Each structure stands twice: as structure tokens, then as C-alpha cells.
Amino acid sequence: MLKRIYIKNYALIKEIEVNFENGLTIISGETGAGKSILINSLYLAFGEPIDTTFLLNKEEPIIVEVDLDKIDEEIKEQGKEFGLDFTRDEITIRRIYNPKTGKNSYLIEDIPVPKTYLSAIFKNSIELVGQHENSRLLNVSSHIELLDLFANIKQEVQQFSNYYNLLKKKEEELNLLIKTKDEQTKRIDYLNYAISEINKINPKLEEEDLYEERKKLSHSEKIVANLSDALSYLKSQNSGLNKIFLLKKSIDELITFDSTLSKISSNFQDAYILLQDTEQEIASYLERLDFSEEHLKFLDERLDQLEFLKKKYGNSIEQVLNTKKQYEEELANYDSLDEKMDKLSKEISNLKQKLAHDAITISQKRRVSAKELELLVNENLKKIGMEASRFAVSMDYQMDENSYCKVNGIGYKVTSNGIDNVEFALSSSPSLPVKSLRKIASGGEISRIMLAIKKALIEYEQASTIIFDEIDTGIGGKTADLVGNEISLIANDRQIICITHLPQIASYGDHHFNVVKNIASKDVYVTIHKLSNEQRISEIARMLSGQPDSEVALEHAKELLNQKK
Structure with a gap:
């Protein structure tokens, strides 16, 4: 879980520190105030490349610190390799970028660690759902990953992928031996000829x-x-x-x-x-x-x-x-290569048999889970104003007559994921057929579909913190209220941080932070503050009308907040 983030000398941030708690945390602010800088800073802490144009003071280092707790045991075990003992429940991750040398330091509890280890921690601890994630939903290759997560077969598929890669490696070895044998035969012929020629004289x-x-x-x-x-x-x-x-x-x-x-x-x-x-x-x-x-x-x-x-x-x-x-x-x-080639051929044959069996087993599990995922996502869509829409998981295969994976004599192309092609589809009306998300979904629909899928997958997600970065794009009114309610329900099981510009969603928060861009005569910088109850009413009033002091907006804000109690 994300406990704290500290940022110094990055973008428009001179120095800020934010402490997070359980439940739903809302981050709001005027458009252009710098709300997304927090998310970008989070990426920086875990190894994202630094754009040096974002240095506020080019003579001072960028420092980003992140406190996390509830670290996965497997991640802790990996950390022992770098001298980490995790004696505390929390860990402090620190990244320091020195603009004078261009060098980075990555530290956990002041112990240097590789960037790859930080990436593993990030992937295990924090899930970011935003415009990038929505774009990912339009990428068909990600659909099979989401289905496998829901089917709880990611480890099984990973093992399949390992065996698939092993097969490719063995096939390369065999091809190399075949080529080597041809070359060896030529070499042996030459050696025998040369020795005979010398012996003859x-x-x-x-x-x-x-x-x-x-x-x-x-x-x-x-x-x-x-x-x-x-x-x-x-x-x-x-x-x-x-x-x-x-x-x-x-x-x-x-x-x-x-x-x-x-x-x-x-x-x-x-x-x-x-x-x-x-x-x-x-x-x-x-x-x-x-x-x-x-x-x-x-x-x-x-x-x-x-x-x-x-x-x-x-x-x-x-x-x-x-x-x-x-x-x-x-x-x-020169040893005879025949024995090695025979051994490799048998290993390849056994791997193909195993892969064919496992590919069919995985495919069957996917088909069962696809139906279950469809039901759950469609139920979730109804709860966020998309009751007329129908979500579907399309599965098909690519035929390959030379494939080692055959069902009833029909060969199917095998990849590192198995034999399935998976694509999410949607129909915006019961009378219309489902079509690829890429072809029909609007920005607002994509955001809600992603939310519906995330809610369906929540019990299988490793991350204890989920960040929704302006997932409310393209929605408003009643739909926004429905989305806010669903996000708040997810917050019962996970720490949720939601960056939003919609008051309907903000009113569901357990904690509320406001990002402000401060403009002085020759100085522009960003600050962030946790809002009191009164300040929160004013901020939601601003989000409603643009006027934090409007009596009508203030009353409406109070009404929104009272409805969520």
C-alpha cells in the first residue's frame, strides 16, 4: 500500500510531501494545476526516465521518495540478494537524480538496488488505470492477458510460455547440430584425405x-x-x-x-x-x-x-x-553427433506432446472463464449506466496443418500463449452485433469498460493500491455518480487513489487532496493540501460551478457529500 510520496525539484514542485491512507483518496484541482505530476513522480521513483527539461532548479537534484507497506513475500525474498532484510513493515524507496553528473541513485532503506528490482515492486504493489490503461484496452494483445488473470491461470500460461521457449531453443539446437554434422562430415573427409596424403609420401x-x-x-x-x-x-x-x-x-x-x-x-x-x-x-x-x-x-x-x-x-x-x-x-x-541429435529429437517430441496437451487444457479453461467474465462485466456495466451495452469475449484459432497441436485431425497454430486468439468486443445496443472495441467504443465507454473489467478482476489483482488517473473522461451527471459509487466499492478491498475533475466522483472520497498552481511575480510552483471538511465543500462547489463561494454550489456540494454518508 502507498503510504507516502515526497517530491523535490521536479516540474513545478519545489518540495511536497503527501501521506496516504486506506480507502478512497481523491485528488482534484483546476485544469493544468499539475495533478498528473504526482503520478509522473511515482513513475520516476520506480525508474522511469527523467526528462531534464522538468528540472525546476537545474543546480539541485531531483529527489522522489515513496513509502510502501504490505510488500509481497516473494519480493522480500528477492531483496535479500541486495542486502535488504525488511525489518520494518514499511519500506522507503528513494531515487536521486544528479543533474551535474547525469547519474541516478536507486535506494531502498539507503541500500542501492537495481532499477529492475524497483520495477518488480511497482508491478506488484501499484496498479495504474488511466488514459494509458484505456489505450491498452484497445490493444488486442492485452485482452488475453486480462482473461488469463480472471481465469487465474497466469502462472499456468507462464509455465506454458517457458516450455514453448524451451521448445524453440531445442529446435534451434537441433538445427545447429544438423548443420554442424554436415560441416563435421566435410571436415572429417578432409582430415582423412590429408592424413592419407601425408602417409602416402x-x-x-x-x-x-x-x-x-x-x-x-x-x-x-x-x-x-x-x-x-x-x-x-x-x-x-x-x-x-x-x-x-x-x-x-x-x-x-x-x-x-x-x-x-x-x-x-x-x-x-x-x-x-x-x-x-x-x-x-x-x-x-x-x-x-x-x-x-x-x-x-x-x-x-x-x-x-x-x-x-x-x-x-x-x-x-x-x-x-x-x-x-x-x-x-x-x-x-570428433564424437558422433547422432546420439546427441537423437536425444534432442526425443526431447522435442516430448515437449510438443506436452505443449499440445497443455494448450488444449488452457484453451478449455479460457472458454469457461470467458463466459464468466462476460457475465460479471455486463453486470458491472449495468451499474455504471451502460445497461444497453453487451460485452463479449471473442475466441478463435488460426489453423495450421503442420502444427503439432491437433484436435480431431485439425491443426492449430501454437504461440507462447497457447492456441487462442482473444479479443474483447462490445455492442452498444441489444439489437446490434458485438464489434471490436477498437471500432465502436468512445473515450467515455472505454473508461467505464475498463472500470467494469477491473472490478471483475479485483480479487485476482496483486496490487494493493490502484490509481485511477482521470478515468472519468467523457462522462458526467448520473453516469459519473454511478462510476464514483463503483470506485468506492472497490475501495472497500483496496487502497484507491482517484484523480478526477468530476464532483460526483469526488464526493465519494474518504480523503481529499487539492492540487494548486501558485503564480507569483516571477515564480510558478505547485502545492498539494489535504482538505478539511469545510475546504472539501468549497472544492466540490468549485468543481460543480467553477465558483467555490457560490451559495448554490456550496449547498449542492453539501447535498452531494451528505448523500454519500
């Missing part, structure tokens, strides 16, 4: 040496000639090898005279051995060299194969072999 790491061998063979004549000359020299009598041998022998003869010459002898010995080894290596190298055309052809063909693999799978034999290893590992990790 069967490259070895040591074959990198073949490139050096081929390089040597391309200079074979020069290599053989030069090495052969070197070998011939080493084998000749005049070679350095023989000369070193003779020199060593000559030095050895002198060692007996000077032992220090043994070092020189040792050096000649090392040089002799080194040249001997070199001679053997040259000879061995020349023996190993294969200069045959057949070997050269083999090398060229093998190197062409290795180059082919390098161009496709890596810049070296090592990279080619690593690529092959990666492909083999990838191939080994």
Missing part, C-alpha cells in the same frame, strides 16, 4: 638432409676434381705428409741433446696424424659420393614430393608431421 625428419645432398650433387664435378687433387698430393712422395714425417725424424735425433725439443716433435706428430686423417676422410667421401643419374633422379622426385607437402601442410618436414599429428588428434576427438 611418408616424410621423415632426416630427409631434410636430402636438400643438402642435392646441393652437393649440383657441384659434383668441381668437388671431385678438387678433392682428387688434394688426395693425390697427400699420397705423393713430395707431399707435406712425407715432409712432416722427415722433419719429425730429424727433430727426434736432436732430443738426446735437448729434451725441450720433444714439444716440437710432438707438434709435428700431431700434424702428421691430422693430415693422415684428412687423407682418409677425403678418400672415404669420394667413395660415398653417388653421382649416378639414377640417384640424381631419385633425389629430384623425392624432393618434389616433400615440397608438395610443405606447400599444403607446413614450411618444413617437422611442421608437416606436426600438422598430421594435429589432424589425427582432431579426428580422434
